[in-house]
Amino acid sequence: MYTQDDFQAQRSQLVELLVSGSLEGFESVLDWLLSWEVLSWEDYEGLSLLGQPVSHLARRLLDTVWNKGAWGCELLTAAVQETQADRQPPELPGCWEPHSPHPARDLQSHRPAIVRRLYGHVEGVLDLTQARGFISQYECDEIRRPIFTSSQRARRLLDLATVKANGLAAFLLQCVQELPVPLALPFEDAACKRYMSKLRTTVLAQSRFLSTYDGTENLCLEEIYTENALEIRMEADMAGPLQQSPATLGLEELFSTRGHLNEDADTVLVVGEAGSGKSTLLQQLHLLWASGRAFQEFIFVFPFSCRQLQCLAKPLSVWTLLFEHCCWPDLGQQDVFQVLLDHPERILLTFDGFDEFKFRFMDRERHCCPTAPTSVQSLLFNLLQGNLLKNARKVLTSRPDAVSASLRKHVRTELSLKGFSEEGIELYLRRRHREPGVADRLIRLLRATSALHSLCHLPVFSWMVSKCHQELLLQGGGSPKTTTDMYLLILQHFLLHASPPDSAAHGLGAGLLRGRFPTLLRLGRLALWGLGTCCYVFSTKQLQAAHVDSEDVSLGFLVRAKRVVPGSTAPLEFLHVTFQCFFAAFYLALSADTPPSSLRHLFNGHGPGCSPLARVLPKLCVRGSGCKEGSVAALLQGAELHNLQITAAFLAGLLSQERQGLLAECQVSEKALLCRQACTRQCLARSLRKHFRSIPPAVPGEAKSMHAMPSFIWLVRSLYEMQEERLAWEAVRRLDVGHLKLTFCSVGPAECAALAFVLRHLRQPVALQLDHNSVGDIGVEQLLPCLGVCKALYLRDNNVSDRGICKLTEHALRCERLQKLALFNNKLTDGCAHSMAKLLACKQNFLALRLGNNHITAAGAEVLAQGLRANTSLQFLGLEPLGSS
Numbered sequence: 001m002y003t004q005d006d007f008q009a010q011r012s013q014l015v016e017l018l019v020s021g022s023l024e025g026f027e028s029v030l031d032w033l034l035s036w037e038v039l040s041w042e043d044y045e046g047l048s049l050l051g052q053p054v055s056h057l058a059r060r061l062l063d064t065v066w067n068k069g070a071w072g073c074e075l076l077t078a079a080v081q082e083t084q085a086d087r088q089p090p091e092l093p094g095c096w097e098p099h100s101p102h103p104a105r106d107l108q109s110h111r112p113a114i115v116r117r118l119y120g121h122v123e124g125v126l127d128l129t130q131a132r133g134f135i136s137q138y139e140c141d142e143i144r145r146p147i148f149t150s151s152q153r154a155r156r157l158l159d160l161a162t163v164k165a166n167g168l169a170a171f172l173l174q175c176v177q178e179l180p181v182p183l184a185l186p187f188e189d190a191a192c193k194r195y196m197s198k199l200r201t202t203v204l205a206q207s208r209f210l211s212t213y214d215g216t217e218n219l220c221l222e223e224i225y226t227e228n229a230l231e232i233r234m235e236a237d238m239a240g241p242l243q244q245s246p247a248t249l250g251l252e253e254l255f256s257t258r259g260h261l262n263e264d265a266d267t268v269l270v271v272g273e274a275g276s277g278k279s280t281l282l283q284q285l286h287l288l289w290a291s292g293r294a295f296q297e298f299i300f301v302f303p304f305s306c307r308q309l310q311c312l313a314k315p316l317s318v319w320t321l322l323f324e325h326c327c328w329p330d331l332g333q334q335d336v337f338q339v340l341l342d343h344p345e346r347i348l349l350t351f352d353g354f355d356e357f358k359f360r361f362m363d364r365e366r367h368c369c370p371t372a373p374t375s376v377q378s379l380l381f382n383l384l385q386g387n388l389l390k391n392a393r394k395v396l397t398s399r400p401d402a403v404s405a406s407l408r409k410h411v412r413t414e415l416s417l418k419g420f421s422e423e424g425i426e427l428y429l430r431r432r433h434r435e436p437g438v439a440d441r442l443i444r445l446l447r448a449t450s451a452l453h454s455l456c457h458l459p460v461f462s463w464m465v466s467k468c469h470q471e472l473l474l475q476g477g478g479s480p481k482t483t484t485d486m487y488l489l490i491l492q493h494f495l496l497h498a499s500p501p502d503s504a505a506h507g508l509g510a511g512l513l514r515g516r517f518p519t520l521l522r523l524g525r526l527a528l529w530g531l532g533t534c535c536y537v538f539s540t541k542q543l544q545a546a547h548v549d550s551e552d553v554s555l556g557f558l559v560r561a562k563r564v565v566p567g568s569t570a571p572l573e574f575l576h577v578t579f580q581c582f583f584a585a586f587y588l589a590l591s592a593d594t595p596p597s598s599l600r601h602l603f604n605g606h607g608p609g610c611s612p613l614a615r616v617l618p619k620l621c622v623r624g625s626g627c628k629e630g631s632v633a634a635l636l637q638g639a640e641l642h643n644l645q646i647t648a649a650f651l652a653g654l655l656s657q658e659r660q661g662l663l664a665e666c667q668v669s670e671k672a673l674l675c676r677q678a679c680t681r682q683c684l685a686r687s688l689r690k691h692f693r694s695i696p697p698a699v700p701g702e703a704k705s706m707h708a709m710p711s712f713i714w715l716v717r718s719l720y721e722m723q724e725e726r727l728a729w730e731a732v733r734r735l736d737v738g739h740l741k742l743t744f745c746s747v748g749p750a751e752c753a754a755l756a757f758v759l760r761h762l763r764q765p766v767a768l769q770l771d772h773n774s775v776g777d778i779g780v781e782q783l784l785p786c787l788g789v790c791k792a793l794y795l796r797d798n799n800v801s802d803r804g805i806c807k808l809t810e811h812a813l814r815c816e817r818l819q820k821l822a823l824f825n826n827k828l829t830d831g832c833a834h835s836m837a838k839l840l841a842c843k844q845n846f847l848a849l850r851l852g853n854n855h856i857t858a859a860g861a862e863v864l865a866q867g868l869r870a871n872t873s874l875q876f877l878g879l880e881p882l883g884s885s
Helices: 004-009 011-020 023-035 041-046 054-066 070-085 103-109 111-118 122-131 137-143 150-163 168-178 190-207 278-290 318-324 333-342 376-385 422-432 438-448 450-455 459-467 469-475 483-497 501-506 510-515 517-532 540-545 577-590 596-604 612-616 632-638 641-654 657-664 670-693 712-722 725-732 749-759 776-789 802-812 830-842 858-869
Strands: 209-211 218-220 229-232 267-271 300-305 347-352 393-398 411-419 558-560 572-574 705-707 739-741 766-769 790-794 820-822 848-850 876-878
Touching (some): 023 070, 023 150, 054 070, 103 111, 111 168, 122 150, 150 168, 190 300, 190 333, 278 347, 422 776, 438 450, 438 459, 483 577, 510 517, 517 632, 596 641, 641 670, 641 712
Parallel strands (some): 300 347, 790 820
Antiparallel strands (some): 209 218, 558 572
């Protein structure tokens, strides 16, 4: 027998079921409970308040039913099961009593069946009831509000009949009896089934093959797709010292019930750095749905690209977006659209690359009518907020910097795409190179060159290594260390493939670069113009204006745009947005039209010192009066911050001492190059000084602490790109802090290499806090050069395993200053216990070792105890078991 205790035990699952669907599903549950008289009319009115979050209403419903006793609890569970099964309600009796004394009660007793019978006919019934004078024009307009589905309009008409004493209930009984019996669910309608088939076929065709960045290969996505680390984003203020590591999800768990920030929102946000694989992840999602292997709770999936959408200048509606810009129904357009509006919970919309959408998110302009045209930005923003197609699921991808606090308010779950694990890199290379021995040689090369290995956790770099595998394995010119090195290598690859065969032996020499110099400058000017105007796809007219011809395009850096919106005139785009930034930096470094003074906008145009007004008002309204429209300075001021930072790092790498000879051979003025190099150095130094001056004075009795500002990592990366030891020394020699905090800063292995390159020049020992990042074993290896200046190293929640820690402890034995290690929430096992024991036994100045929330067992603790017996200095040892708090 079902009891109230059983009901209470299932409460959380019932809330989840009531909330996970749509408002339509919740109202269907209410229909059943009304018809079974579990709810009184007063109960129902309190549970059908417009504007209330479904989660609040669901909990209120459970409280109301609990007070009804065990029978009510049992019937609520049955109502949820009926709604979840999507079964048709029992059909109405063959005939109504002609003069029912209680028409309102009859409407309530058969409410689920009546709502089903009215579906598809509610507009005609509304017209009829208004024409007969039963409802007013105002009441009719209220029921017809565009936010309501057909079923919801039917319910509101029945609600009116319950409270009106003018004969409306009796009239509705008669109307419903005369309506045809629905033969099938709306999804089984011929026009709808044909559209579903066409949409699935279209999405399958778009997603089956993975077009490589250069567009020269079409690889079967199933054969090449490699899992990317996907984590639920943790709020910084929730991360205590014993906080569990963020949950790692598989792609098929994208709509998991874990990690909800806002239960009433519909949008899943996936953030990741440029090149981390966001677009490929969405493509895999589309493929899994279209091939019927996952995400089958959605009947309609509509993929969109934000960089394509922003090309749409004309106003558009939901109808226009779904049908004209994704997939057109061949039959019954109005019927298909009505099904979409009535069942938004069966719809998934994906929007790729929100960071490339030139309009910043705002939630001030509300637009609720799905058939009324509005601007593309208003349409997208209202879809994300749920003002349009409420309960339809949306997946939005973006780089982290483009996501504002106002957008996060409308996000259900935020996930971070962390890139390839070490195993993922190897798996990707093996899938790309099935020829005997090639993948093995590449993997050995990466393991032997940790700087190159550290770059490859981003899939775009793994692709570059794969693309340039012959140059890396056969040329013997030394392995790339920096991002600029990798992009110059890929530049060499493309130029060699477009050159005579005998050029291959010379590498990226002056002759090869000089021969294509005009083309590279034209591509660079186009790239810079695109960044400054937030344009990432280029029409034929724009290419002609930039003097980019078919021969320039044939080099392969511009490729056909993916998922072009029908009717769009923007056919070409750069291989990847990072390539667009690289070419813009190439133009800034080598064009005669670049005044050195304009480079300051690249480094501090949006920095901490810029006007507060410039961060609030549109860029065009506050652009400096001295910037001529279309000039380099104006374009840099108009570019997005994240693209500026990538471009600045490339510029620093191109203007390094190591590249000076190569660039000088391009017949560019040596004086101009030296000027730009000096300006870049000066800008970097000035920006770092601003950071250091912003550090508040130390609290008496405590070490001076610096919490890195968002652009600190970028400035350090730029210094690393220049690869100039003296410049790094000058940058930090005045930095006097005892604690450097870089938590939640998206620090990966490549950032670790840059930090070590710069921080090893500190004069005073520092506690380096890198908690809640993506350091991993490769990153730990990159940090070793600066371990000598660290008095403490905090690596909580960084996916570090025994291999990384064993290397760290081996190096730490030679670092006299290092006294504390914090390694909570990693992947440590008993395999690292011997290394830790040796560290404790040999370092008699070691003070604290924190190993909680790992996988160290009693056997590992016994090994640690052996090291403890020989240690006389340790003050704290943390070994909290996994899952404790």
